[in-house]
Amino acid sequence: MVKKPTFSQEIANMLYASHGNPLSSCIQCGTCAGTCPVVHYMDHTPRKLIGLINSDYKDEVLASNTYWFCASCYHCTVRCPSGIDIAEMMYALKRYSMWKNRYREGLIGPVFSETFVKTIVKSGRSYEPVLAPTYLFSFGIREFVQEAVTATNMMIKGRLPVLPPRIKRLENFKQMVGRIIPIGEVR
Amino acid sequence: MKKYAYFPGCSLEKMAQSYHLSTIETTRKLGVELEELEDWNCCGATTYFHVDQLLAHTLVARNLAMAERKSLDLVAPCSACYKNAFFTNTYLKNDQDLAEHINFALEEDNLHYSGNIEVLHLIEVYVKEVGYEEIRHNVTHPLEGLRVAPYYGCQILRPRKNHEDVEQPRFFEELISAIGAEPVNFPERLRCCGGSLILTSREAALSMVHLLLKSALDHEAEVIATACPLCQVNLECYQQQVNQEFGTSISIPVLYFTQLIGLALEIPPKRLGLGTELVPATKVLSYARRETNE
Numbered sequence: 001m002v003k004k005p006t007f008s009q010e011i012a013n014m015l016y017a018s019h020g021n022p023l024s025s026c027i028q029c030g031t032c033a034g035t036c037p038v039v040h041y042m043d044h045t046p047r048k049l050i051g052l053i054n055s056d057y058k059d060e061v062l063a064s065n066t067y068w069f070c071a072s073c074y075h076c077t078v079r080c081p082s083g084i085d086i087a088e089m090m091y092a093l094k095r096y097s098m099w100k101n102r103y104r105e106g107l108i109g110p111v112f113s114e115t116f117v118k119t120i121v122k123s124g125r126s127y128e129p130v131l132a133p134t135y136l137f138s139f140g141i142r143e144f145v146q147e148a149v150t151a152t153n154m155m156i157k158g159r160l161p162v163l164p165p166r167i168k169r170l171e172n173f174k175q176m177v178g179r180i181i182p183i184g185e186v187r
Numbered sequence: 188m189k190k191y192a193y194f195p196g197c198s199l200e201k202m203a204q205s206y207h208l209s210t211i212e213t214t215r216k217l218g219v220e221l222e223e224l225e226d227w228n229c230c231g232a233t234t235y236f237h238v239d240q241l242l243a244h245t246l247v248a249r250n251l252a253m254a255e256r257k258s259l260d261l262v263a264p265c266s267a268c269y270k271n272a273f274f275t276n277t278y279l280k281n282d283q284d285l286a287e288h289i290n291f292a293l294e295e296d297n298l299h300y301s302g303n304i305e306v307l308h309l310i311e312v313y314v315k316e317v318g319y320e321e322i323r324h325n326v327t328h329p330l331e332g333l334r335v336a337p338y339y340g341c342q343i344l345r346p347r348k349n350h351e352d353v354e355q356p357r358f359f360e361e362l363i364s365a366i367g368a369e370p371v372n373f374p375e376r377l378r379c380c381g382g383s384l385i386l387t388s389r390e391a392a393l394s395m396v397h398l399l400l401k402s403a404l405d406h407e408a409e410v411i412a413t414a415c416p417l418c419q420v421n422l423e424c425y426q427q428q429v430n431q432e433f434g435t436s437i438s439i440p441v442l443y444f445t446q447l448i449g450l451a452l453e454i455p456p457k458r459l460g461l462g463t464e465l466v467p468a469t470k471v472l473s474y475a476r477r478e479t480n481e
Binding site: 037038040041068069071072073074075077078085087091094095098107108109110112113114116117120124125126127128131134135139143146147149150153154157158159160161165167168169172173175176177178179180181 | 197200201202203204226227228229231232233234235236237238239240241242245246249288289291292293294295296297341342344345346347353354377378379381382383384386387388389390391392395424425427428431463464465
């Protein structure tokens with residue numbers, strides 16, 4: 001008889017690669033929440049998010065913006081007294097919510113990440129201008145103008161690439177990618 | 188002196204070209220040889236790991252394999268590139284199955300990685316390979332009196348790599364002292380700049396940048412020194428936006444540590460990429476010039 005894993009087991013299973021301790025070892029001390037530099041923008045603190053996962057509150061976790069606000073600074077990870085790699089958990093949750101296509105509406109992060117990955121798979125290099133539309137259109141007029149001014153200033157100083165860079169052995173590179181994600185020919 | 192495989196990373200091509208130029212100039216002067224990896228690819232930054240971990244490790248592995256072919260340790264000037272390369276290297280060395288899977292993919296580019304090289308952040312080359320004494324010995328132009336805020340940022344230190352102190356590091360301060368400048372007490376030196384949140388969660392990132400800039404100014408720093416292109420861009424290029432959002436009039440130059448070392452070694456500012464800042468580094472240059480005129 002096959003037993004379906006609970007949500008907390010699913011997330012715990014995604015953490016194997018990070019070599020941290022399991023989420024079940026969380027003692028809810030709140031060191032992560034007290035350390036996190038972005039905590040004020042998160043709807044649940046990292047501590048609370050771990051509590052929600054451990055209690056199988058799947059819908060609440062998937063509706064949360066917390067992990068998309070994680071900047072991967074790993075401060076929580078190095079301080080966690082239970083040795084949980086919390087930043088790596090945030091990555092796991094990002095991936096999980098993208099696989100399930102159940103991330104909160106209005107977030108820029110998921111689209112930005114997908115566009116970034118597509119750019120690299122196609123050219124071997126990242127290219128900032130391709131990424132701009134993923135966030136610019138969510139901006140208000142004021143933010144849009146400010147961002148345009150910053151970009152223009154950087155352009156004047158020669159700090160933005162005009163042409164998209166690409167690696168030389170691109171065909172080999174694409175074949176290499178194809179051996180990891182067998183999606184046929186990468187175009 | 189030792190030779191390394193140099194992996195500049197995407198940012199150093201344009202956005203952080205001054206970091207690239209000052210790296211080349213100062214390592215040459217200090218007798219370290221950097222050989223740029225031929226046909227390197229993007230390391231996946233932070234965002235690639237959001238989507239597919241295995242592919243992210245494969246991207247890094249391609250670069251590691253090319254460095255190994257030259258029998259050279261890999262040096263990355265960008266903290267995110269460094270973190271990715273360091274951990275992929277660790278995983279590949281310790282997980283035979285992962286290594287086998289990734290090597291199967293690398294065959295397509297006629298590459299193979301056996302786990303025989305080490306990964307270093309560029310700043311480690313100055314701190315560990317060259318050393319403070321040697322730098323002090325080479326400085327012809329100490330930046331005496333220049334108050335520098337050493338900004339470590341995140342991924343140089345975290346997650347924990349070898350055995351360094353992740354809460355009270357001193358190496359950046361020591362490096363600044365070695366070029367005759369004065370490292371200021373900068374309490375927020377380990378706090379995150381927001382990284383790529385500057386694009387995906389602008390409000391949060393700008394407040395993080397604001398806090399760092401304010402802390403540096405409160406401690407009377409004249410320049411912030413960074414060792415990461417993303418930190419540099421966030422702290423410098425977004426200063427104007429911080430001022431607009433917070434009604435402040437902050438203006439503090441943010442330079443790469445290699446540019447400051449270069450000035451102390453009397454390398455002409457232009458060759459260190461100075462002049463491409465959005466916040467002018469006039470004050471810093473005046474320290475360099477004053478010394479020249481004396």
